[in-house]
Amino acid sequence: MAPLRERQDLVQFDRHQARELAATVPAGSEVEGGEFRITGTGLEILGQPSPESCAAYMAYLLQMHNLTMLYVGDLALWMWNTYGEDITLQVLDVTGWQEETLRRAIRLCSRFPPGRRRSGVPTWVYEEIGALDHESQEVVLDEIEEEGYMPREEVRARRRVLRDDKQHPDEILLLVVHIRQTLDKLFPLCSEAEQAYLKNIHAELRDLLIERGKSCLVTDSSKPTNNAETHTKQS
Secondary structure: OOOHHHOOOOOOOOHHHHHHHHOOOOOEEEEOOEEEEEOOOOEEEEEOOOHHHHHHHHHHHHHHHHOHHHHHHHHHHHHHHHHOHHHHHOOHHHHOOOHHHHHHHHHHHHHOOHHHOOOOOOHHHHHHHOOOOHHHHHHHHHHHHHHOOOOHHHHHHHHHHHHHHOOOOHHHHHHHHHHHHHHHHHHHHOOHHHHHHHHHHHHHHHHHHHHOOOHHHOOOOOOOOOOHHHHHHHO
């Protein structure tokens, strides 16, 4: 698939206007006694906000930091469903994010829509438990919500226990390998849009194999091998 900036078939949007808007968002937050205003270089405190207002806004900023990937992923997923892939990926020119990071945020938010998330649970928790089945994910989230906090190593330990309790049979994992090999053969025969779709499936299956402790079965990097040249020679 050609790099995004080299493609000529993209539906365009006004990137200059998007950058101008980005310079004004977010605006400020008025509180009793003053105002907090986020700028391109830091935070301005106007007036004399109360200690309570300062503490509340600080908590808000920390939550924003912890959940940035989810916020961006929610917006990108909505854009993807509303405007399509081409428009969504062009936000990379405005945000400076890497394409794989944006795709990872979109996958995470599609797995964990806002209705399934828990208040105060940081993004890394959802990433750590993403490969578990729905029931096991809810178990971990319930435990974190009840205890208020769980260190990363403990989350990983709970993930291993829950995963081992519901370990997929080796036959299923071998079938996953077979599917990935089939995708390798299909990849050079597909259009760019189809290749992008197959690439995501290929990566998801790879992550499943690694999560199930079968990294030895992963024989490639991150996407289907483009055997187009080989296929042409053989033809």
